[in-house]
Amino acid sequence: MTGALSHIRVLDLSRILAGPWASQILGDLGANIIKIERPGKGDDTRGWGPPFLPDAMGGASHDAAYFACCNRNKRSLALDITSPEGQQIIRDLVKTSDVLIENYKVGGLAKYGLDYDSLKAIKPDLVYCSVTGFGQTGPDAHRAGYDFMIQAMGGLMSVTGQPQGTPGGGPVKVGVALADVMTGLYATISVLAALNHRAVSGEGQHIDLALLDVQVATLANQATNYLITGKAPTQMGNAHPNLMPYQSFPASDGHFILAVGNDSQFARFCELTGLAGLAEDERFLTNRARVENRDILTAKISAITVDRTIDDWLALFGREGIPCGPINTLDRVFAEPQVQHRGMQVELQRPDGARLPGVGNPIKLSKTPVRYDIAPPFLGEHSRDVLTRDLGLNEREIEDLIARQIVETNE
Structure with a gap:
């Protein structure tokens, strides 16, 4: 792929939405994204359906539409990182990579020797981005965090929904996993900032991103309204607290x-x-x-x-x-002439011939436009490619890894 980040390689050890959202943006901008997935199951969202992606015959594949929303422009390497051999493959890939994104629980990768401190010894200028529910420090750092609970804990649901005491009134979550998506955006910004710092100083660094932090930060005017007045805002339906009408x-x-x-x-x-x-x-x-x-x-x-x-x-x-x-409604959204003109619906083709619709990237760059080169991959679709092209392994070595179930392909 070509693009503004075509010189950058990213190891994506994240799953579900926040981390993959960030790596997809980097991939759209041209970065070489290697998505590390668990053999046999892969990213959790592959099973988050229905609906499921179509296969070449017009039926349903095993991959959910949810997975496709944040996993284009990536090569899938199905690798068992719980094995010493799998861990060594990650270390070998890190040596020639620029960025690693992960969303394991705090300390979860340390037992495999894949935490930041371990990997920076191999690659001192590595940009290592950790995405968790509550961050690497603090009394809740050990807790798992999911978007729904973060929308609630972070205050978003307290200002979303019809007013208390009215029909249907009370707190309501946003209809998409907005805390995850916003964390993905902040992760992208953080990675780009760290890469820029590295270009100037030669130093890598560890990025610590928490869904809860992001949710609190993006309360925007609602948060400052509270901090100034000491009065907590509540649900106002579709009204605005600071503008009228x-x-x-x-x-x-x-x-x-x-x-x-x-x-x-x-x-x-x-x-x-x-x-x-x-x-x-x-x-x-x-x-x-x-x-x-x-x-x-x-x-x-x-x-x-x-x-x-x-x-x-x-x-x-x-x-x-x-x-x-x-x-x-969404049918009318994608029928809007302006949405169509701006290319906000795209289509990519999988190797089996199945054509997958997707949502376009809103970034419009005049010199290095975003690219849509790789459809959301099958689990292990690029395992051989990565091991051969990126690590230089020969066929015998790859077949041995497959036979021992350290690596999986979709063949």
């Missing part, structure tokens, strides 16, 4: 989003909807006043918007520069 409103055939971000937009909105007097009312003159009187303003706007269809309002507001949008 910035929420969903009813139309005659459903709901749409109105996202007014400043006073001039509000004045134009009022003029378009026949509510011009509201823009001059002291209760709604500024955003601060509108937030303080949100219940009154919400009722006045809803009484108007409910009289016309979603498409009518979107057309009107769109022409006049009022931020608004539909609440799309």
Whole structure:
């Protein structure tokens, strides 16, 4: 592969979502990603279905769609790292690698001699990224952490959902594993920063990333609102704690989003909807006043918007520069002309001929665009390739590793 990171090799010992999300981004940017998986089972998410990926005959393969969301542009080496021979293969790969990503429990790789301190003795400039639920230090460092529990512990669920006391009210998780995804993004940023530091200093380093840290950090304005006031925010449904009107409103055939971000937009909105007097009312003159009187303003706007269809309002507001949008289901998301124009759906082909749809990378680089070269791999699909091309093992040595079940191929 070519790309901005085509000179970088990454050993990916992570599984599930946060670590693989990071390594996929690095792979899209051209890095050579070697995904280390357990023989016989592989990454946990291979079994997280249905749905499962199609096979060449139009049936279902053994790999879940979940696995495909974060494992393209990687070569799969199925390797038993609990064996001394498997551990030595990792050490040999580390000697010519730049980055290692892992999400084992704290201390989990030390018993195999694959922890940072052990590997930096082999490769002093190695960038070693550890992703855990709670970090390498602290009273909870030993605990396993999963996205759902982290969304709860980290406060995201306390500000997500309909207000307490309303029908369906109470804390709700986000519909995707957002703590994992955001941790993957922070891991990518951290790896790139560490590589840049290495380019200047020649030094590698250990990156310690925790899902809980990331979830707290990405509470953004909600966290600072609390720290300033001492008052914990709660669920507000689709309303915004700091802006108004910035929420969903009813139309005659459903709901749409109105996202007014400043006073001039509000004045134009009022003029378009026949509510011009509201823009001059002291209760709604500024955003601060509108937030303080949100219940009154919400009722006045809803009484108007409910009289016309979603498409009518979107057309009107769109022409006049009022931020608004539909609440799309995923079929409508991928049918959006803008989404199609930006290449946010891609397709890759597996060696058996099966064609797999996937979501595109949003990074648009003018000189080194992202690449989609390798479909989400079969378990052990590239075992021979890695052992031959990257380690220089001969056929007899590889067959011996396979016979002793240290290495698995998908042949």
